[in-house]
Amino acid sequence: MYQIEYDGDHMVIRCPRRLVGDTSLSRFLGDIVLQSLMENAQSAETASRMARQKRLDEIPKGIALLRNPDFNKGTAFTEEEKDALGIRGLVPPRVHTIQEQIRRVLENLRRKPNNLEKYIFLTGLQDRNKTLFYRVLLDNIEELLPIVYTPTVGQACQEYGHIFRRPRGIYISPHDRGRVVKVLRNWPHKNVRIIVVTDGERILGLGDLGADGMGIPVGKLALYTACAGIHHSQSLPVALDVGTDNEALRDDPLYIGVRRPRLRGPEYDALVEEFVMAVQHVFPGALIQFEDFANRNAFRLLQRYRNRVCCFNDDIQGTAAVALAGLYGALRLTGGRLQDQRILFMGAGEAGLGAGELVVSAMTAEGLDPQEARSRCWFMDSKGLIVQARDDLNEHKRVFAHPHPFVADLASAVETLRPTALIGVSGVAGLFNEGVLRTMARINDRPIVFALSNPTSNAECTAREAYEATDGRVIFASGSPFEPFTYKGRTVRTGQGNNIYIFPGVGLGVIASGARHVTDEMFFVAAKSLAQMVLPEDLQEGMIFPRLTRIREVSLKIAQAVAYVAYRSALATVDPPEDLEAYIQSLAYVPEYESYV
Incomplete structure (x- = not known):
C-alpha cells in the first residue's frame, strides 16, 4: 500500500x-x-x-601511550581520556590547552644558547609529541625553519653521530642486499606515500657525510608535513649507507654508519635498484625524492628511474623551479621578458644545470627558438667559463658550451658577457665579491643576483654585501635566510630562494592525483604558481618570494597546479574530483589534538 x-x-x-x-x-x-x-x-x-x-x-594504553609520539598529548589529555586510556596518575592533574603547551615549548626553546641546541630540543619534542611539534613549527615557521632545516641542519649532520638520540627512518647498507623488502617492512607505518632518500655524498655544500646525512631526509619530511600538510605517518626517511670517503668520519668512534670507503660501480647501482624496486613492492605508488646525491650519480639515477617509477631529484628539479620563480619575480620589478635575459650561472652541478634546462624550457614556452634560448644561459665551473673549445666537459655541461673565448675568472666573465642575472649555485662562499657586484651594477639598472648555495656559510655573498656594492639597486635572493637589515634608513627583507617553496607542494600534488611520474612541466607550473603568489608589498620590501608565513597557502596552490598537469597528461591514477582545490585542501593534515573518547 x-x-x-x-x-x-x-x-x-x-x-x-x-x-x-x-x-x-x-x-x-x-x-x-x-x-x-x-x-x-x-x-x-x-x-x-x-x-x-x-x-x-x-590507541596504546598506559605508559606505552605516553611513549608513542603519534598519539601522545602530554599534559593535554582530558579527564575522560585519562580514565579510558589508563594514564591517570601518569600525567600531571592539570589539563593544558595546546596553546599553553606551545608557550612552554617556545619558552624553553628560546633559552637554548645556540641553534644546534635548539635543533636537539626540537628533535626531542618530535620524538615525544608529533602533533605539538608540527603545531609549533607551522605557527612559528619563520623563526624555526632555519633551525629545523638550513642552515642548522647542516651543522646537525656534521655532528649527527654525536647528537644522536633515537633512530628515525630506515638505514639500508650493502649488508642488506637481497633483503631490502624485508628491511622496508620493518617500518611501522604501512601507508607510506612519500620517501626522501639520500646516500649522503653531497650534503648541502658540506660534502660527504655518509650515514650522518640522514638529517636531510628527516628535515625535508618535517617540512612536507608542516608546509603542505602531508601526514607524518605517510612519510619515510631513508639513508642508503654505502660507506663514506670522509676519513675523519670513518675514524670517529661515534660515527653511526658502516666503516668502509664508498661503494661504487655495479654494486652501488645494484643496491639502488633493489631499493627502488622494493619500494614498488612494499609501498606501491610512493613518490621517491632523491636528495643530496653527488653529481656523478644524481643525473644518471634521475634519467634511469624518472620514466619507470614516480620520482624526482630535488637538487636538480626543485632548485631549478625556485630559481625560475625568482627570475619571474625579479622581472615584476625590472619589466621585460624572460627570453630577453642573459643569465650567468656560477656552478655547473645538479642545481645549476637543472635550473638552466628549466629556464630554457620557459624561454621556449615564450616563443624563443630552443637553441637561441640555450645561447642566453652561460655557465662557469671550477675551471672557468664553459665554452666549446674545452675538451673536459661531460655531456650535461656540453649542451651549454657556446662558441666564445675561454675566460678563467668570474670577474672577467661578467665584464665580457654582461649578464642581466647572476645565479650562484657553486657552494663556494664569497665568489660574488665587491668587484663582481659593482660590475653587475654598472651594466644593469637593476642587477639580479641570487646567492643560492646552502648553508649560509657557503653563500656566494651576503644580502648586505649585495646591497652595499650595488647602491641598493640589486634584486637579491639567497638559499638560506639573512636577517633583515637597515640600508640608507629603510629596512630590507630579502627573499629566500629555498626549495621549501617548491617540493612540498609538488609532493602533495603528486600524492593527490596519484601521478605515475613526475614531469618537468610540473616544476614549470610550480615555478609560475610560486611567482604569482608574491604580493606587491613583498616586492616593495625587496622580496621576490612570498613570506614564509604563507607557506601552506603557497604549497596548496602549487599542489593544485601540479595535480592539474597530472590529470591533463593522463598520468593520474585517482579519479578527478569535482572541485580540485577543495579536494586538495581536504587532504592537508592540521596538527590539532583529536578526542580519543
Missing part, C-alpha cells in the same frame, strides 16, 4: 493517489516515520559508538 524511500537526506513516502488526504492513514504513516527516524538515530548512535570503541582499541 505504501513505500518509504530515502532520497539523499530526505525520507519519501509513496502511496496510492486515492489514499492521499486520508487522515487515519496520515496518522499511521506519521507513527511509521517517527519509528523509522528513531531506529535510524539509534543505528547511527550505535555505529558512532562502535567507531569510537574501534578507535580506542587502536
Whole structure:
C-alpha cells in the first residue's frame, strides 16, 4: 500500500493517489516515520559508538601511550581520556590547552644558547609529541625553519653521530642486499606515500657525510608535513649507507654508519635498484625524492628511474623551479621578458644545470627558438667559463658550451658577457665579491643576483654585501635566510630562494592525483604558481618570494597546479574530483589534538 524511500537526506513516502488526504492513514504513516527516524538515530548512535570503541582499541594504553609520539598529548589529555586510556596518575592533574603547551615549548626553546641546541630540543619534542611539534613549527615557521632545516641542519649532520638520540627512518647498507623488502617492512607505518632518500655524498655544500646525512631526509619530511600538510605517518626517511670517503668520519668512534670507503660501480647501482624496486613492492605508488646525491650519480639515477617509477631529484628539479620563480619575480620589478635575459650561472652541478634546462624550457614556452634560448644561459665551473673549445666537459655541461673565448675568472666573465642575472649555485662562499657586484651594477639598472648555495656559510655573498656594492639597486635572493637589515634608513627583507617553496607542494600534488611520474612541466607550473603568489608589498620590501608565513597557502596552490598537469597528461591514477582545490585542501593534515573518547 505504501513505500518509504530515502532520497539523499530526505525520507519519501509513496502511496496510492486515492489514499492521499486520508487522515487515519496520515496518522499511521506519521507513527511509521517517527519509528523509522528513531531506529535510524539509534543505528547511527550505535555505529558512532562502535567507531569510537574501534578507535580506542587502536590507541596504546598506559605508559606505552605516553611513549608513542603519534598519539601522545602530554599534559593535554582530558579527564575522560585519562580514565579510558589508563594514564591517570601518569600525567600531571592539570589539563593544558595546546596553546599553553606551545608557550612552554617556545619558552624553553628560546633559552637554548645556540641553534644546534635548539635543533636537539626540537628533535626531542618530535620524538615525544608529533602533533605539538608540527603545531609549533607551522605557527612559528619563520623563526624555526632555519633551525629545523638550513642552515642548522647542516651543522646537525656534521655532528649527527654525536647528537644522536633515537633512530628515525630506515638505514639500508650493502649488508642488506637481497633483503631490502624485508628491511622496508620493518617500518611501522604501512601507508607510506612519500620517501626522501639520500646516500649522503653531497650534503648541502658540506660534502660527504655518509650515514650522518640522514638529517636531510628527516628535515625535508618535517617540512612536507608542516608546509603542505602531508601526514607524518605517510612519510619515510631513508639513508642508503654505502660507506663514506670522509676519513675523519670513518675514524670517529661515534660515527653511526658502516666503516668502509664508498661503494661504487655495479654494486652501488645494484643496491639502488633493489631499493627502488622494493619500494614498488612494499609501498606501491610512493613518490621517491632523491636528495643530496653527488653529481656523478644524481643525473644518471634521475634519467634511469624518472620514466619507470614516480620520482624526482630535488637538487636538480626543485632548485631549478625556485630559481625560475625568482627570475619571474625579479622581472615584476625590472619589466621585460624572460627570453630577453642573459643569465650567468656560477656552478655547473645538479642545481645549476637543472635550473638552466628549466629556464630554457620557459624561454621556449615564450616563443624563443630552443637553441637561441640555450645561447642566453652561460655557465662557469671550477675551471672557468664553459665554452666549446674545452675538451673536459661531460655531456650535461656540453649542451651549454657556446662558441666564445675561454675566460678563467668570474670577474672577467661578467665584464665580457654582461649578464642581466647572476645565479650562484657553486657552494663556494664569497665568489660574488665587491668587484663582481659593482660590475653587475654598472651594466644593469637593476642587477639580479641570487646567492643560492646552502648553508649560509657557503653563500656566494651576503644580502648586505649585495646591497652595499650595488647602491641598493640589486634584486637579491639567497638559499638560506639573512636577517633583515637597515640600508640608507629603510629596512630590507630579502627573499629566500629555498626549495621549501617548491617540493612540498609538488609532493602533495603528486600524492593527490596519484601521478605515475613526475614531469618537468610540473616544476614549470610550480615555478609560475610560486611567482604569482608574491604580493606587491613583498616586492616593495625587496622580496621576490612570498613570506614564509604563507607557506601552506603557497604549497596548496602549487599542489593544485601540479595535480592539474597530472590529470591533463593522463598520468593520474585517482579519479578527478569535482572541485580540485577543495579536494586538495581536504587532504592537508592540521596538527590539532583529536578526542580519543
